[in-house]
Amino acid sequence: GQLGTLAKAKGLAYFGSATEIGELTDTAYKAIISDNTEFGQITPGNSQKWDTTEPTQGSFSFTNGDVITALAAKNSQLLRCHTLVWHSQLPSWVSGGTWTNATLTAVMENHITKVMEHYKGQCMHWDVVNEGFNDDGTYRTSIFYTTIGEAYIPLAFKAAAAADPAAKLYYNDYNIESSGAKSTATQRLVKSLKAQGVKIDGVGVQAHLIVGLTPSLAAQTANLEAFTALGVEVAYTELDIRHRSVPASTKQLATQANDYANTFNACLAVDACVGLTIWDWTDKYSWIPTFFPGQGQACLYNEDFTKKPAYHAVVNVL
Numbered sequence: 001g002q003l004g005t006l007a008k009a010k011g012l013a014y015f016g017s018a019t020e021i022g023e024l025t026d027t028a029y030k031a032i033i034s035d036n037t038e039f040g041q042i043t044p045g046n047s048q049k050w051d052t053t054e055p056t057q058g059s060f061s062f063t064n065g066d067v068i069t070a071l072a073a074k075n076s077q078l079l080r081c082h083t084l085v086w087h088s089q090l091p092s093w094v095s096g097g098t099w100t101n102a103t104l105t106a107v108m109e110n111h112i113t114k115v116m117e118h119y120k121g122q123c124m125h126w127d128v129v130n131e132g133f134n135d136d137g138t139y140r141t142s143i144f145y146t147t148i149g150e151a152y153i154p155l156a157f158k159a160a161a162a163a164d165p166a167a168k169l170y171y172n173d174y175n176i177e178s179s180g181a182k183s184t185a186t187q188r189l190v191k192s193l194k195a196q197g198v199k200i201d202g203v204g205v206q207a208h209l210i211v212g213l214t215p216s217l218a219a220q221t222a223n224l225e226a227f228t229a230l231g232v233e234v235a236y237t238e239l240d241i242r243h244r245s246v247p248a249s250t251k252q253l254a255t256q257a258n259d260y261a262n263t264f265n266a267c268l269a270v271d272a273c274v275g276l277t278i279w280d281w282t283d284k285y286s287w288i289p290t291f292f293p294g295q296g297q298a299c300l301y302n303e304d305f306t307k308k309p310a311y312h313a314v315v316n317v318l
């Protein structure tokens with residue numbers, strides 16, 4: 001491995017990957033994700049989400065998440081923790097519950113508090129709120145938004161700040177990789193939280209990108225700077241760059257390599273861009289084919305764990 005070591009030598013705090021417990025039974029996979037010279041940081045892809053951590057009200061389960069946090073500790077890897085308040089992967093008792101503003105606020109605050117207290121001291125970052133906006137910059141409809149209104153976001157960040165003061169608190173979203181309505185809405189949110197004196201430390205730019213449609217280096221850099229100008233750090237939190245049809249041609253693999261290079265270069269160009277996380281490193285376990293049927297080959301490594309042109313492009317950038 002080398003990407004993690006190279007990233008640190010370039011001044012980034014980390015380079016890392018998502019991982020998940022199901023994959024760790026694959027011993028060849030486990031050996032590579034455990035190499036902290038390749039991945040200095042990991043994120044659990046699912047194990048800290050609400051449906052896993054509080055499947056029934058008030059009954060918490062940390063068994064799965066603890067496997068990932070223990071792996072990070074054993075391998076001296078930093079941990080990004082993901083995620084506390086999100087419209088998706090919610091248990092039905094939350095999404096289909098009958099709530100008032102007061103009862104759902106209490107449920108949300110209790111969830112944040114209990115989960116963060118369990119992982120206290122282990123999480124460098126917490127994605128406190130995930131995917132709160134629509135692409136047009138309006139608030140996304142969710143049980144939290146419809147019941148509590150816009151206030152659910154500051155309330156969530158306040159509860160998070162109280163539960164683990166040492167963790168950096170992130171707002172995380174996709175389609176905020178270049179300027180546009182959603183990026184502007186996210187900047188408005190950061191300003192509003194700061195104006196209210198609510199702690200927010202970072203914006204997570206997911207970066208589930210598409211080969212050939214990835215914003216230019218200049219566009220990505222300007223976008224990151226629009227966030228950091230507000231006094232928050234930024235990170236690429238879920239990077240993958242998918243081909244819209246597979247198998248990809250040699251030419252498309254070269255375009256993908258160039259696209260990956262742009263995103264790494266953008267982070268390197270911005271002082272307060274602290275690191276990049278890929279949303280798993282091998283196509284073997286990528287979420288893309290399931291969620292975007294017919295698309296894929298989005299990761300730096302092929303299914304057989306050989307490295308793509310994009311991997312070598314990242315080595316060159318770093």
Ligand code: XIL
Pocket residue numbers: 045046130206238287
């Ligand atoms: C994905 C996981 O990778 C999948 O295994 C799961 O089935 C669905 O969620 N944005 C996010 C991540 O913030 O939590 C999502 O992860 C991908 C999109």
